[in-house]
Amino acid sequence: MTFTSDIPLDPSLYRLDPAALEFFQQQTGITEEDDLKHHILAVQKRVFAAASYPCIYNFGFTSLRISRHPKYQSVLQLGRDHRNPLLLDLGCCFGNDARKAVADGWPIIRIVSTDLRREFWDLGHVLFRSTPTSFPSHFIAGDCLDPAFLSSESVHTSRSPPDLSSLVSLNDLHGKLTAIHASSIFHLFSAEQQASLVRAVAALLSPASGSIVFGSHVGLPKQGTIREEVFGMTVDMYCYDPESWNKLWEAAGPFKTEAVLKEVTTPNGEIGWKMVWSATMTTKS
Structure with a gap:
């Protein structure tokens, strides 16, 4: 979901809550708030010219x-308890969530x-003013709707x-x-594509009890299509309700599901x- 990049950016939308401010100060080494704002605005301008996504604009x-x-602390505990824990950030954008998990102890x-x-x-x-050497986390580019990149059909048995x-x-x-962390991803796709992606993501999880996929969107x-105005353009977005969303996951595997709606502005x-x-x-391998 991209738009033309000739839309003027709005610096007044910039805001960091206290936790985000502390995180960006620590990660970038820029402690002065005005300097940090200038840095983030400069990166936003550079990115928006190449990829005009609403999440970049706002x-x-x-x-x-x-x-x-709400599952974050229990996810971090999985990282401490498992011998070879493995976390996937699906739709990572600039990698801020992966960096936050690392800052909080995930290897x-x-x-x-x-x-x-x-x-x-x-x-x-x-x-974040880093390099592949100073932040040697793994990244792989690909289309999560492409079966050659992500499929519900497992071909690897090792x-x-x-x-x-x-x-x-x-x-x-x-x-x-x-x-697996997956936020602000599923609502980008049609109902059928979301259902297919649920099955594919479920196939990535270890069958061990406690393995988890979590996120928000x-x-x-009541499930259906909403129409929004974004940058003066009309966008249709299919959204599930908690009950129907849980059913998708329960059909994809032996999952305990939780989903709640929160009102946002x-x-x-x-x-x-x-x-x-x-x-x-919910089951062991």
Whole structure:
């Protein structure tokens, strides 16, 4: 969902809550708030010219979605308890959620981030003033709707830990993941595409009890299509309600599901709904 890049950016939309401010100060080394704002605005301008996404326009890339999730602390505990924990950040954009997990203790070399374009990850190094050497986490670019990159049909049966340095697709991770974070992803697709993606993501999880996929995205009290005005353009978005969303995951595997709606205020001042959800594996391998 991209738009023309000739839309003027609105610096007044910039805001960092206290947790995000502290995180960006620590990660970038820029402690003065005005200097940090100038740095983030400069990166936003550079990125928006190449990829005109709403989340870039409204500074969604500065939010810490992963650490606000109610399952976050239990996910971090999985990282401490497992011998070879593996976390996937699906639709990572600049990698702020992966970096937050690392800052809070998840092993840096046991995280894989993915998005449609490598450019996002590279610009994440610009945003956080890092390098592949100083932040040696793994990234792989690809289209999560492409079966060659992510399919519900598992073709890899090895139980040995995967070589993350040589990944060519997410299919190499079938049955290997301890946790998967997926926020602001599913609502970008049609109802059928979302259902297919649920099955494909479920196939990536380890069958061990406690493996979890969690995230948040736009939802509705009753599933259906909503129409929004974004940058003066009309966009149709299909959204599930908690009950129908849970059913998708329960059909994809032996999951304990949780999903709740939270009322939110959109950047244009309207009231909307965010669904916060998780699906936890309930059987052992």
